[in-house]
Amino acid sequence: MELCRHTGQVVFSDPYKVSQYNHWTSPYLDHDAEAVRADNTLKLEVAELKSMFCERAQALIHGDLHTGSIMVTTDSTQVIDPEFAFYGPMGFDIGAFLGNLILAFFAQDGHASEANDRKLYKQWILRTIEDTWNLFENKFTTLWNDNKAGNGEAYLMDIYNNPELQQLVQKKYMNDLFHDTLGFGAAKMIRRIVGVAHVEDFESIADPGKRAYCEHRALEFAKILMKGRRGFQNINQVVAAIHEIPV
Template identity: 75%
Template sequence: MASEGFQPLEEKSLVEYIKATPSLFSKLGNELDDLQIKEVGDGNLNFVYIVSSPSGSFVAKQALPYIRCIGESWPMTKERAYFEAVTLRSMNTFQNIWQGLFSSHHVFTVLQAVAEFCGNVELCRLTEQVVFSDPYKVSPHNRWTSPYLDRDVEAVCEDNTLKLEVAELKSMAQALIHGDLHTGSVMVTSNSTQVIDPEFAFYGPMGFDIGAFVGNLILAFFAQDGHADQENDRKAYKDWILRTIDETWNLFHKKFTALWDKHEDGSGGAYLPAIYNNPQLQLLVKQKFMKDLFHDTLGFGASKMIRRIVGVAHVEDFESITDAGKRADCERRALDFAKMLMKERRKFQGIAEVVSAIHELH
């Protein structure tokens, strides 16, 4: 049994662990007076504790030898905590994560990092299964919230065009990515934005991260009608979500291309100046890269939407709609949009067109 000898932390053992770990103990001023510990994990995989005292605070995260939301029947390597720690140590911002391909790092440094993350195979395999495979076939792990969606789920499994598209998305690698960048992995205050939970970090397609974020925003949009009532039609919130989708891509585009320009003479090996040796060609290649990345983003966003409706792990936005009929209507609209987006993604010229399409279908 994978969990043999494993002890989930509880308050007493966590305190012992803190006492025995100087780097943690010192964050609390080497005092345990008035210590507060709260388990806040709402994720699918791990336990998360907020530890605070008058002298300081930190968050402790424990990986279990299985998937928390399933139980011991689905073992999962605890090494994921190692990859999360390595990623957190080396990647402080979004920008750093996506900078890999074009940064002035020597190619060798990038290769070393690629080699390190090659070890994160089990979590890559999990993503491959629950994002790109299970939703398109019969799997004991798939679930959908009511029989109203039975026919829709069958349709996904019978859709050959959708399957061809998802196969293409499954096999790409470009940069060190977060690997699970849904909206719940982003924590914000009015003056700070932090990304948490990078245990799925690996070398993969950049569109997987941006797509995950945008896909979750689209799911949130389609869920709103299930929460609307006489007091709040949710229109203002829906408009905010659409604006945020638009701004997410546009801001990413602006910052990423600015980094590209800044590092154009760097030692990154992707677009060697000796080959892309004139300004027109350099512009063309940058435009092509950004266009492909946009279409990848839409494809990955769509695949993340589909898995959250017919696959094993869902989103609270839909789960919390209590009326099953209303919920299924919202989920079906999101699923239909995602299928269209996956298949037609190369026809979209820009994010504004995607936002209009959401409006029209809605």
């Protein structure tokens, strides 16, 4: 319970107020941090996300899932550091992972050089963002269909046995989960830029001006994503929106 309270504080509270734990690439991002604290629309959105984090026991989730928590080889995938695990909203885990990939995308310009412009790597990151959501959605709905006559209480077969109704129910559920995912992903991105515990993708950019440039673009996208998440209908639209952030 204490770890959940800590997560709620650093993700949904501290970045939106003056806090001793917050830090950013100063003085370059001083105005950006102040703008987050002054953005009432952003605060309304993050309040909804924090309520969901506290109230929705949707699944057993990792609670601190990011790219550094996942160890992958050609024949094995392991997830480490489960100490923040609890029953919460599924979108929190999925969003955290996607948010870290988006941060990695925006960080690449800070690592680019004449010898390696990072363009192919950036394309790979965007494909991974798309594949992550699309494969999750496909796997989730497949398991739902394969077990629709199981012991679940939410969508009883004697109520939702019409194939057309079943499809509508699934579509609404997945749309809501997608929008939750985008919101949580945006919140994690904001925390990693103007809150506590940043990401190595940015921290390893030695030039603070170049680092701040990359972080500013990521922060601008995170705010767009949080405020406008309900307007995205699929992950391809999210990737297209990433390309629209001004250089």
